[in-house]
Amino acid sequence: MKPVLDVDLGGIPLRSPVMAASGCLRSIRDVHGLVDVRRLGAIASVSVTAQPVAGSAGPRVAETPSGLLHDTGHQNPGLDVFLAQELPVLARTRVPVFASVGGATLEEYLRVGTALAEAPGVVALEVNLACPSAERGGALFAHRSDHAAEVVGAVARSTRLPVFAKLTGDVADIVDIAGACIQAGAHGLTLIGSIPGMGIAPASRSPRLGAVTGWVSGPAIRPVAVRAVFLVSRAFPDVPIIGVGGVADASSAVEFLLAGAWAVQVGTAMLVDPDAPLEITKGIIGYLRRHKIADPSQLRLALRPARPAADGGSS
Amino acid sequence: MKPVLDVDLGGIPLRSPVMAASGCLRSIRDVHGLVDVRRLGAIASVSVTAQPVAGSAGPRVAETPSGLLHDTGHQNPGLDVFLAQELPVLARTRVPVFASVGGATLEEYLRVGTALAEAPGVVALEVNLACPSAERGGALFAHRSDHAAEVVGAVARSTRLPVFAKLTGDVADIVDIAGACIQAGAHGLTLIGSIPGMGIAPASRSPRLGAVTGWVSGPAIRPVAVRAVFLVSRAFPDVPIIGVGGVADASSAVEFLLAGAWAVQVGTAMLVDPDAPLEITKGIIGYLRRHKIADPSQLRLALRPARPAADGGSS
Amino acid sequence: MRRIRAEVLSSRNQGQHHTMTIVAPEIAERARPGQFLQVGMPADRSFLLRRPFAIYKASRQGGWAGTLEFAFGPGGAGTDWLRTVRAHQFLDIIGPLGRGFATPKNRNVCLLIGEGYASGQMYFLAEELRAKGKKVDMIIGGPTQEAIFKPIEGKRLAASVTVVTEDGSLGSRGTIVDVLAAMAGQTGAEVIYAAGTTPMLRAVAEYCGQQRIPAQVAIEEAMACGWGQCFTCVVPVLRKDGSGIDHQRSCTDGPVFNSSRIAWDALVPSATATSTGSGSGSGSEGAGA
Amino acid sequence: MRRIRAEVLSSRNQGQHHTMTIVAPEIAERARPGQFLQVGMPADRSFLLRRPFAIYKASRQGGWAGTLEFAFGPGGAGTDWLRTVRAHQFLDIIGPLGRGFATPKNRNVCLLIGEGYASGQMYFLAEELRAKGKKVDMIIGGPTQEAIFKPIEGKRLAASVTVVTEDGSLGSRGTIVDVLAAMAGQTGAEVIYAAGTTPMLRAVAEYCGQQRIPAQVAIEEAMACGWGQCFTCVVPVLRKDGSGIDHQRSCTDGPVFNSSRIAWDALVPSATATSTGSGSGSGSEGAGA
Numbered sequence A, B: 001m002k003p004v005l006d007v008d009l010g011g012i013p014l015r016s017p018v019m020a021a022s023g024c025l026r027s028i029r030d031v032h033g034l035v036d037v038r039r040l041g042a043i044a045s046v047s048v049t050a051q052p053v054a055g056s057a058g059p060r061v062a063e064t065p066s067g068l069l070h071d072t073g074h075q076n077p078g079l080d081v082f083l084a085q086e087l088p089v090l091a092r093t094r095v096p097v098f099a100s101v102g103g104a105t106l107e108e109y110l111r112v113g114t115a116l117a118e119a120p121g122v123v124a125l126e127v128n129l130a131c132p133s134a135e136r137g138g139a140l141f142a143h144r145s146d147h148a149a150e151v152v153g154a155v156a157r158s159t160r161l162p163v164f165a166k167l168t169g170d171v172a173d174i175v176d177i178a179g180a181c182i183q184a185g186a187h188g189l190t191l192i193g194s195i196p197g198m199g200i201a202p203a204s205r206s207p208r209l210g211a212v213t214g215w216v217s218g219p220a221i222r223p224v225a226v227r228a229v230f231l232v233s234r235a236f237p238d239v240p241i242i243g244v245g246g247v248a249d250a251s252s253a254v255e256f257l258l259a260g261a262w263a264v265q266v267g268t269a270m271l272v273d274p275d276a277p278l279e280i281t282k283g284i285i286g287y288l289r290r291h292k293i294a295d296p297s298q299l300r301l302a303l304r305p306a307r308p309a310a311d312g313g314s315s
Numbered sequence C, D: 001m002r003r004i005r006a007e008v009l010s011s012r013n014q015g016q017h018h019t020m021t022i023v024a025p026e027i028a029e030r031a032r033p034g035q036f037l038q039v040g041m042p043a044d045r046s047f048l049l050r051r052p053f054a055i056y057k058a059s060r061q062g063g064w065a066g067t068l069e070f071a072f073g074p075g076g077a078g079t080d081w082l083r084t085v086r087a088h089q090f091l092d093i094i095g096p097l098g099r100g101f102a103t104p105k106n107r108n109v110c111l112l113i114g115e116g117y118a119s120g121q122m123y124f125l126a127e128e129l130r131a132k133g134k135k136v137d138m139i140i141g142g143p144t145q146e147a148i149f150k151p152i153e154g155k156r157l158a159a160s161v162t163v164v165t166e167d168g169s170l171g172s173r174g175t176i177v178d179v180l181a182a183m184a185g186q187t188g189a190e191v192i193y194a195a196g197t198t199p200m201l202r203a204v205a206e207y208c209g210q211q212r213i214p215a216q217v218a219i220e221e222a223m224a225c226g227w228g229q230c231f232t233c234v235v236p237v238l239r240k241d242g243s244g245i246d247h248q249r250s251c252t253d254g255p256v257f258n259s260s261r262i263a264w265d266a267l268v269p270s271a272t273a274t275s276t277g278s279g280s281g282s283g284s285e286g287a288g289a
């Protein structure tokens, strides 16, 4: 049997379940010779806001055990420049683009979302809910089901493109927030964004990031992300879920697909190893072949019970 | 200058700021030759419930990148056996014991808490709020400020011993929950317990834990824990905070102390390396000496701004 | 129980297996068959836990006095690293850990069963039993010839050694369980010791239960500490009063258990019967699959 | 820009510094002074990121054709590992990355400043400038003699080399900044190039600004990718219209910047004046200390 890689995220056909995560593949003109972009299933753009954002002061990245601590302060060129200069470059790759929508208010999300949805090459919107609300003292939209649902619902109603709600992992009940987003009209979910963290350098006694606190990504957060995917996919088996957070190799990608993800995104691992998406893609094919599974979507149904139940798990 | 290690957690004098974390030093009779227990500042006991709990099926531990995924299902011998057999062994070490209180209902917390508070050797209670509520469909007490405060307040009112509220890291607003606990009567906070996670083994296609989902501990969660300590200590500078989560060496312990912790607990690192607490203690002394700081409590005030502000941070 | 920095005397690939000899007089002195070592991993790795390995030889006299040997098969990141450690480098070792095999007073005919690398500890046990004047027979098995660990040691130590491989590449074709009844009958086994995969151990336990032959099995469970503190390594054990199960620490209360005490249904599905399901607790969040 | 598996030709400790020569013809071919390599760390470590190192030599002809050299000082986990890599092992390299130093058309007298290991890339630059017929003088400095990287190379390449150490153990006692004005005057510098710590670079920039000498500085900023994708490596750059700052990627738009374009106040406190405070954005959560 020759497995295929194609997946269908509820009407969005992708040639591979391996996507680039938002904010981690921003400048296609600089990837020449490093990433064979056309082998990606899709690219999630950086989160775009209505106005340009200069972002936070450096340092913007530090290492944590098996992870990165980062904060760009949402630096992005703003909607107009993104549409005029950056999105066309992404679109030219012919790889489906998930345009990531940022915002500080409902109105901003709406304005950015509707504009991005019209642009060529964009097959879906990914609403990044890890943005601080200007009207609620900087609380993240992703932190409350009503705030998240309000934004996602408004964006979903304003476009015919499918909308993915991207949630954060630092919430007590992710199933509740996911459910509210689905109810409000989300076509799917991207689980999860980085989780909040901080580092301090003992030698200098100062925070490792200019922004003081930041976001943890990479393998360190994988168990948190896998759990989120597992719980939400069990609750909503028909809703497309994109798993993200620490996907670093084929084995971790398969872990997400078994947990219930329909596709995965790769961020940190690609920054470190530009070949990661391709290696992961090849590895998934190899896994499917060895396990005699026809395509990635079958993995969603292939999770077995924990040992010692039924057919055993120690093989 | 010869720095001292003594700290005072608001009336609780400890000879060292390095404690053993709850659930990670359970059987003193088996540590002989491995851990010099008397060098510990304090020992947090395993969380005790009213009745014995057999706990979850194995496997109970798996590795995650720079972390552990674990779940014991709160296995403990129950209040009576703990008081009769286990606590006396802890007390005999003469190391101050923080007795960890578990429960599934307010009544259970109260019953366990009041009984433990009477026992010899116990200098404080640590209320483990990462327990599922029997009356609220398994929601963790730590997940809502009102639920957390209710339990902590009741236990605090029932005893004259100081009560530490132990919170989890998977919440949107830890400052809010911490504040509610303080308001309710908590003397201090233990930040943080492990964070929820899951792992799946691609080879067997089954969850890595018998309990399916579990808890992530170890260095992987350190940035999450440091941030929690930092935010809460900035909000409540006079409230003793015990930092826990990925303390693995002197440098990570100092990171917590700079973030605002009054003491630290070591869990995972001690399981892997029984000498870890002692090495950390020695390393803190060395750090204090090199930085000409008199005692660990001074580190709380020693955090400098992030680069590039004021006096610079790249030294 | 000690923690030591142990010099590696030799590190040898032997087919699928790798054996290491370390200088550890404090541990060798006291080590008993069935006990194990916890081997520390290097700093800065993404994997943290020590790796447990059964002690396969402990030399107390002669040229090798004060040395220990352990052996391991193909594995993951930890054993991959361990394979790169060379003679004269040092390992961070805690041991000897756990309770070893008990030696019967009144039973003199012993059948020892070892699967794959687990034969190693059985050779150690065979030596001890022989020194106590017991009769020792062995069954050693594995999927292929490659997986059979040092059968020659068995030949040296036991009255008889039966080798089985699933593909027939060494000894007779089949599994340990296939030859168990015949060998137990033939040797007149009064006590059985087994180490290897859990499904095999369960099958041995079931046979011994039916035949009322006492059996001791060495269980391998994932463990965080190895020295009794964390309760992650537990094995479900039937209460003596029949009122249910207790979770006992395999690192400290085991790894050797009396096979009749184990609540096998809660540990591993039966190969022969349909499982009656797990009797043990559920997940911390009710998130069971 | 290429990613290659590069064989290590030699790996040498030289006092505090370590130099590595690797076989990388695809990169050596195109590498320019000021550009850098991203060196991959081994799998399974708890630290993930590639480490950036400036290229200190790129040989395009002769016996060493197709090789590259880089050098590093004492550091943390990554450089500790790198020091253990031996000849004939392989490194995972991406390069050449970033924009190198620009060579002036009409300015012929160049003063090159290198601090610690950063002198390495200045020797590379000196060679290129000399080949273009420029006059090259150098200042190299560091805290101690140990920290001065290969001063002999400077002597070979530059018309004059001024060595300064803070403890006076080599050359004159003092800092680079102490001798800057004198040396710039003495050599008649028309353009200044500098690499080293950010406070030193700022001091150089301030001097050059006052004296209206064009200066190019190589900035070291922590970076996640090194190839333009993540915007973590940014440097605050003044907008041409004076309306504020932009954050430019030091990996791709730098690491070499025209010193007058950098918004120094947002990058590093001034050694000479009280800082006017940071003009850049704040934390993602308003959690500023």
Ligand SMILES: Cc1cc2nc3c(=O)[nH]c(=O)nc-3n(C[C@H](O)[C@H](O)[C@H](O)COP(=O)(O)OP(=O)(O)OC[C@H]3O[C@@H](n4cnc5c(N)ncnc54)[C@H](O)[C@@H]3O)c2cc1C
Pocket: B062, B063, C036, C049, C050, C051, C052, C053, C054, C055, C070, C071, C072, C073, C074, C075, C076, C077, C078, C079, C080, C117, C118, C120, C219, C220, C221, C222, C223, C255
């Ligand atoms: C008491 C005891 C004695 C053992 N004796 C031996 C021996 O003599 N020779 C030998 O080759 N192996 C033995 N094992 C199994 C051995 O511990 C594993 O092979 C080893 O831990 C695998 O590590 P890894 O990094 O190669 O694999 P990985 O799969 O990367 O390990 C990941 C994690 O799972 C754990 N793990 C993986 N397999 C096992 C297993 N079978 N049992 C327990 N934990 C496991 C590891 O310790 C580690 O924590 C023994 C296990 C126990 C509990």
Ligand SMILES: Cc1cc2nc3c(=O)[nH]c(=O)nc-3n(C[C@H](O)[C@H](O)[C@H](O)COP(=O)(O)OP(=O)(O)OC[C@H]3O[C@@H](n4cnc5c(N)ncnc54)[C@H](O)[C@@H]3O)c2cc1C
Pocket: A062, A063, D036, D049, D050, D051, D052, D053, D054, D055, D070, D071, D072, D073, D074, D075, D076, D077, D078, D079, D080, D117, D118, D120, D219, D220, D221, D222, D223, D255
């Ligand atoms: C463009 C550029 C060129 C450089 N050239 C050289 C060179 O030629 N020789 C040399 O010795 N060093 C050079 N550095 C600094 C070098 O990257 C660090 O010394 C190295 O990354 C330290 O790694 P570590 O693991 O030893 O230290 P750790 O402190 O463990 O590193 C932790 C993290 O911080 C980063 N980091 C630490 N120090 C620096 C630094 N000074 N600049 C940027 N990131 C840092 C690391 O890359 C890593 O991500 C250069 C940096 C940049 C940006």
Ligand SMILES: Cc1cc2nc3c(=O)[nH]c(=O)nc-3n(C[C@H](O)[C@H](O)[C@H](O)COP(=O)(O)O)c2cc1C
Pocket: A021, A022, A023, A024, A045, A046, A047, A068, A070, A072, A074, A100, A128, A166, A192, A193, A194, A216, A217, A218, A219, A221, A244, A245, A246, A247, A265, A266, A267, A268, A269, D224, D230, D231, D232
């Ligand atoms: C440098 C960087 C920038 C990021 N920018 C964005 C962003 O603009 N929008 C967004 O939704 N997520 C952003 N993310 C989060 C990633 O898309 C991803 O959710 C997270 O990093 C976890 O995946 P990983 O472990 O594969 O990196 C960013 C992550 C990194 C490391």
Ligand SMILES: Cc1cc2nc3c(=O)[nH]c(=O)nc-3n(C[C@H](O)[C@H](O)[C@H](O)COP(=O)(O)O)c2cc1C
Pocket: B021, B022, B023, B024, B045, B046, B047, B068, B070, B072, B074, B100, B128, B166, B192, B193, B194, B216, B217, B218, B219, B244, B245, B246, B247, B265, B266, B267, B268, B269, C224, C230, C231, C232
């Ligand atoms: C095996 C194990 C058992 C634990 N049991 C408890 C417990 O009973 N009560 C509790 O409050 N925390 C318990 N914890 C959490 C630890 O006390 C600690 O908060 C957490 O592990 C993070 O710290 P660490 O990274 O140093 O391990 C346990 C952790 C581990 C690894």
Ligand code: FES
Pocket: C222, C223, C224, C225, C226, C227, C228, C229, C230, C231, C232, C233, C234, C249, C250, C251, C252
């Ligand atoms: S492994 Fe920790 S108690 Fe057994």
Ligand code: FES
Pocket: D222, D223, D224, D225, D226, D227, D228, D229, D230, D231, D232, D233, D234, D249, D250, D251, D252
């Ligand atoms: S390091 Fe990623 S853009 Fe520069």
